[in-house]
Amino acid sequence: MKKLYIYEPAMCCSTGLCGVSVNPELLRISTVFNHLTKNGIEVTRYNLTSSPRAFMNNRAVHQIVKTKGVKALPITIVDDQIVKMEAYPTNEEISCFLGVTEDYLCMEVVNENQGGCGCSDGSCCQ
Numbered sequence: 001m002k003k004l005y006i007y008e009p010a011m012c013c014s015t016g017l018c019g020v021s022v023n024p025e026l027l028r029i030s031t032v033f034n035h036l037t038k039n040g041i042e043v044t045r046y047n048l049t050s051s052p053r054a055f056m057n058n059r060a061v062h063q064i065v066k067t068k069g070v071k072a073l074p075i076t077i078v079d080d081q082i083v084k085m086e087a088y089p090t091n092e093e094i095s096c097f098l099g100v101t102e103d104y105l106c107m108e109v110v111n112e113n114q115g116g117c118g119c120s121d122g123s124c125c126q
Contacts, residue, residue, distance in 0.1 A: 002079050002098050003042040006088070007061045009073040010048040029088050032105045036094075039104050048073070 046054040076084040
């Protein structure tokens, strides 16, 4: 399975969903990443404030930020390949990058061996 990483500009928290006004684009990315993670797809967000080492450890990202500055962020990488800069990927792009249907982006895909809530024993764990 492919791995997707987003290197984001500095934000007050790891998701950017704090404060009085929430950026709808950050809310969308957060929601999509939560659903992808629940469906077993590896996606990671690196915020310049909370994960500066990740920016230093990725040579390509480090070089881009060094030459273009933070205006190049966010940078999206799929399997070590930069696929988008300066804007968050759309849901359609994420689906294409990962080779999954858009269902993976908006809902938890339930395994047939699980109950409707995702419990492995077939019961509901509410």
